Amino acid sequence: MSQDNNTNTTKTTGHVWDNDLQELDNPLPRWWIWGFYITFLFTIVYWLFYPAWPIGNNYTKGVPGLNSITYTATQPNGEQVEKTTHWNMRSKFMVEMNELQEAQKKWFDKVAAMPFEDVQKDAELMQFVNSVGKTMFTDNCAPCHQQGAQGKIGFSPNLADDHWQYGGTYQNIEETIVAGRNGYMPPFKEVLQDEQITQLANYVLEMSGEPHDAEASKAGAALFRSETAACFYCHGENAQGKIQMGSANLTDKIWLWADIPGSKTDAAKLAEVKRVITGGLNRGVMPAWSGRLSPAQIKLLTVYVHDSLGGGK
Amino acid sequence: MPQTGAAKPSSLLHKQIPIVTRSVKGKFRNFKTAVMVVAYSIYFLLPWMPWQRNSAADQAVMFDLESRRFFIFDLIVYPQDIFWLAMLLFIAAALLFFTTGLIGRAWCGYFCFQTLWSDLFILIERMIQGERPARLRLMKQPLGAEKILKIGGSHALMILVSLWTAITFAAYFSYAPDFVIALFTGHAVEAAYITVGVLTLTTYFAAGVIREHVCTLACPYARFQGVMYEADTLAVSYDSKRGEGLKGRTLPIIGLKTRDERQEKGHGDCIDCGFCVQVCPTGIDIRDGLQYQCISCGLCIDACNNIMDSVGYPRGLIRYDSEKNLSSDQPKPARLEWKRVKVIGYATALLIAAGILLYNIGTRNDTDVSVQQVRQPLFIMLSDGSYRNRYQVHIVNKTELDARYHLSVRGIPASSLDLGSLKEVRVRAGKSLIMNAKVDLERTIAQQTEKFEFVVTSSNPDTAPVVVPANFNSQR
Known part of the structure; x- marks a missing residue:
């Protein structure tokens, strides 16, 4: 057994293990102790201002009057209600949102008071449209139209290009946002023979400058304008579509329902167009936004789609 | 042998003996005093120096966070010039290493603000409480009217000096005369009161209470100076x-x-x-x-x-x-030994960095343009088969006057640039603007074009046109 020849004066707790293992009893640093006591004081101050002690299903809410916070909330029915409560993160967030709305109001008012055409001429105002419009678009439109409004073939149109089924003027776009759209094309599988559908599909491909069978296309052109298929009723004599109905322009290079850009072979392209003619469409539905966005918001969003996305006419 | 842990507790746990310094006369004292007078004159008076300006308050040096511009006499620093700050920090570091290698901790001894304010507070203590023996006597005295008056008085004065130090600091960030009036009438912003409060407390605490412990315990420089010293330093x-x-x-x-x-x-x-x-x-x-x-x-x-x-x-x-x-056996008179790799190396780095900074400040264009391509989607096919790319052109007007900017393209047909009905944009003095630009190219041209340039021309004839390269994307 080694002899304990410890000569220093460090205090120990008196506990000894294995004869020589001791527990030192050094004092805590003074700054640490004081910091510890200060946290006690902090908690008391905290109870005065914030929700703290749980009591059953309830909790202490701090001293009323010392920590009250007032904000304006919009009820689901659109009614504005002023609420006063104790400090909490949600109410503080609401106050900030109120301040933000107040700060944005003058810009919204400015847009609302201007004719559509003049907004784009005001470069400083357009910066506001760009940033607020982007947020509104992302929150409301991007789930279908995708980020950057690039659309998705077979699902939603690209809003950045210059093709507009329902018209690309400010008024058209505003109307689309306010009332929504309901695109429809009947299926032709009961009406036409498979060969006739092939002929029509070839004609549609020809009009867009895609590879096609010239003979079948010629027959398709006749069929297009015949009473049998009656395509021209909706798509028009020149196949350029009708804005009133939202029927597609079949002569341009832009595809919404038939995935031509994604089809590698000529056969695949033909099959895509045939699929659309055969089955028709009932998915061209856009909901109305008039109940969800205010008229000022819709106007700003219209300018954003027309000018910031850049496809407007 | 039993192991019983630390032999003695850290000295941090024990009460320190306060340092009561004696005043001294001599050339180093005179130099320190001169540095203090010059440094304080600059620091305390600079925010009050007027300067003619068109687009902001008439203050010679103002770090205007609200408009995101730093005014330093006739130089206006914009957030885009953040690189200068990096260069400035590098220069400061190189200067510190250079002087330390040459003559040791000259920064600490004569220029550091901890030293300056400690020096001033020691001076205050001496003026009120007297020379070292008188102060030692005062410390040993039982608590009485004289002790409370003298020690309390000197600390009150220190707090006042700290307060004015803090107010001066905050005055650099807004128009000083208005700011000081607003501060005392309770109309200044919350941040101003927090800044002044925190700086008053830290100045008083660092220079009036813990004093030399900042240098010995808190300052990292004291700890790494060793690597900068050489035998010839x-x-x-x-x-x-x-x-x-x-x-x-x-x-x-x-x-x-x-x-x-x-x-x-x-x-x-x-x-x-x-x-x-x-x-x-x-x-x-x-x-x-x-x-x-x-x-x-x-x-x-x-x-x-x-x-x-x-x-x-x-x-x-x-x-x-x-x-x-x-x-050495026969010490010679002390001599500045500068012909050393480290010293010359630091001096070279210092000169290069200073040269780059000055060149960059001197040649800065008053129009700052950056072009960002809209990447969602990267390109758009139009109904006639041509391709559209969209860009956001960010123009910063770094002059003191409002200016109009005209945007054009180079390397592709001029007609391919579409700005809607906007012919040119007006950017106010010291402000910036982001504008939308569309570029439409026919399919064949688009597929051959990978790069082109935007040219931004200012209505201010003194400002050179800015050429910014841009990419064009299409399906190839």
Whole structure:
């Protein structure tokens, strides 16, 4: 057994293990102790201002009057209600949102008071449209139209290009946002023979400058304008579509329902167009936004789609 | 052998003996005073200096966070110039390394704000409480009217100086006359009160309460200075060979008064008067050699020289000298040894960095343009088969006057640029603007075009057009 020849004066707790293992009893640093006591004081101050002690299903809410916070909330029915409560993160967030709305109001008012055409001429105002419009678009439109409004073939149109089924003027776009759209094309599988559908599909491909069978296309052109298929009723004599109905322009290079850009072979392209003619469409539905966005918001969003996305006419 | 842990607790746990310094006269004291006068004149008066401006308040130096511009006389610094700050920090670091390698901690001793404010607060203590012996007496006195008045008074004055220091700092960030009035009438912004409050407390606490502990415990520079020192570096040093002799320092008692008597009996020139310790603001004994607590202020040199003069010994027992020279058999007069790799290297880095910074400031264009391509989607096919790319053009007007900017393209047909009905944009002085630009190219041209350039021309004839490269994407 080694002899304990410890000569220093460090205090120990008196506990000894294995004869020589001791527990030192050094004092805590003074700054640490004081910091510890200060946290006690902090908690008391905290109870005065914030929700703290749980009591059953309830909790202490701090001293009323010392920590009250007032904000304006919009009820689901659109009614504005002023609420006063104790400090909490949600109410503080609401106050900030109120301040933000107040700060944005003058810009919204400015847009609302201007004719559509003049907004784009005001470069400083357009910066506001760009940033607020982007947020509104992302929150409301991007789930279908995708980020950057690039659309998705077979699902939603690209809003950045210059093709507009329902018209690309400010008024058209505003109307689309306010009332929504309901695109429809009947299926032709009961009406036409498979060969006739092939002929029509070839004609549609020809009009867009895609590879096609010239003979079948010629027959398709006749069929297009015949009473049998009656395509021209909706798509028009020149196949350029009708804005009133939202029927597609079949002569341009832009595809919404038939995935031509994604089809590698000529056969695949033909099959895509045939699929659309055969089955028709009932998915061209856009909901109305008039109940969800205010008229000022819709106007700003219209300018954003027309000018910031850049496809407007 | 049993292991019982630390032999002694850290000295942090024990009460420190307060340092009460003695005042001293001499050339280093004069230099320190001169630095303090110049530095304080600049710091406290600069926010009040008027300067003619078109687009902001008439203040010569103002760091205007609200408009995101720093006004430094005729130079206006924009957030885009953040690179300058990096260069400035690099220059400051290189300058610090350069001077430390050459003459030790000159920054600490003469220029550091901790030193300046500590020095001022020590001066306040001396003015109110008296010289060192009087202050030591006052500290030992029981609590009474005199003690409360003198110690309380000097701390009150320190807090006032701290307050004005803090207000001056905050005044650099807004128009000073308006700011000070708003501050005292309760109309300043919350951030101003927080800044002034925090700075008042930290200034008072650092320079008035913990003082030298900032240098010895908190400041990292004291700890890494060692790697910058070399054997040739000039540092405040005690010539121990001369001071100690063979038998060590001793008081000038009878029989040991003259140098000859002392040398005969083997004693050095140090008469152990302790003045070098009493004047030291960090409370160290320089005779123990170079130590990390020494801030190189030179006050011990002044103190020792005065004593040497009064006893008629030659000056320079404590002096600026290098370790190499002091340890040599025949010490030569101290000399600045600059022909060293480290010193020349730091000087070169310093010159290069300063050159880059000055060149960059001198050649900055008053129009700053950056072009960001809209990447969602990267390109758009239009109904006639042509391709559209969209860009956001960010124009910053760095002049003092409003200007109009005209955007055009180079390398592709001029007609392919579509800005809607916008012909040119007006950007207000010191402001920036982001505009949308569309570029439409026909399929064949689009597939051959990978790059083109935007050209931004200002209506201000003094400003050169800015050319910014851009990419064009299409399905290839």
